Amino acid sequence: MTDVIRRALAEIAHAFRAERRDDALATAAALQSAPFQGQANPLAAADDAAIRALLFASGHPTAVALLAAHDRMPWGVNPVARQVSADHMELYAVCDLMGPDSPIRSAHLRAGLYYQRPNCRYALHSHAAAETYVIIAGSALWTAGDARKLIGPGDSVHHSTYLPHACQTGPEGVVALWRWSGDIGVESYRLHDGQDAFAA
Numbered sequence: 001m002t003d004v005i006r007r008a009l010a011e012i013a014h015a016f017r018a019e020r021r022d023d024a025l026a027t028a029a030a031l032q033s034a035p036f037q038g039q040a041n042p043l044a045a046a047d048d049a050a051i052r053a054l055l056f057a058s059g060h061p062t063a064v065a066l067l068a069a070h071d072r073m074p075w076g077v078n079p080v081a082r083q084v085s086a087d088h089m090e091l092y093a094v095c096d097l098m099g100p101d102s103p104i105r106s107a108h109l110r111a112g113l114y115y116q117r118p119n120c121r122y123a124l125h126s127h128a129a130a131e132t133y134v135i136i137a138g139s140a141l142w143t144a145g146d147a148r149k150l151i152g153p154g155d156s157v158h159h160s161t162y163l164p165h166a167c168q169t170g171p172e173g174v175v176a177l178w179r180w181s182g183d184i185g186v187e188s189y190r191l192h193d194g195q196d197a198f199a200a
């Protein structure tokens, strides 16, 4: 494992440990225990430049570490791609790090990175897995159940199983860590058509 990859995984693990939930601690441990050399980064040029700029502008230590490792982070594979339309895929890009079919293998946990493009609305959706996002760069207006707040670097949000959630970006977009635990099958993922979390 190269130093930049090791440092990036250590910072991701550190951010998850702050959550203190047992599943978060297990995710942190698994991220740091598996051999992972990184993989070629297949992102489109526009996303690649935007993510680099967001990570550069953020003072969050995980953003600093991820910028150094960016060329070897496997962005571009979305675990729920089969559950959503091509239009939906225009909203965001995912770096899938850990899961049953991911570079770091785990049968029970998923984790990775998330980039939502500027001025995009990811409508209400839900899934069986419990989920945590940790924002590391940019900002977003986040809806989780009945709560809605603007969150930025260092903030986290937790979704219990099947809690509907949504995310609206402004002009800068957002980069976050994410993890799933519990029932991590992607089959339960669904968009709540016709329910707009950001309607006035």
Ligand SMILES: [Fe+2]
Pocket: 126, 127, 131, 159, 165
């Ligand atoms: Fe989610």
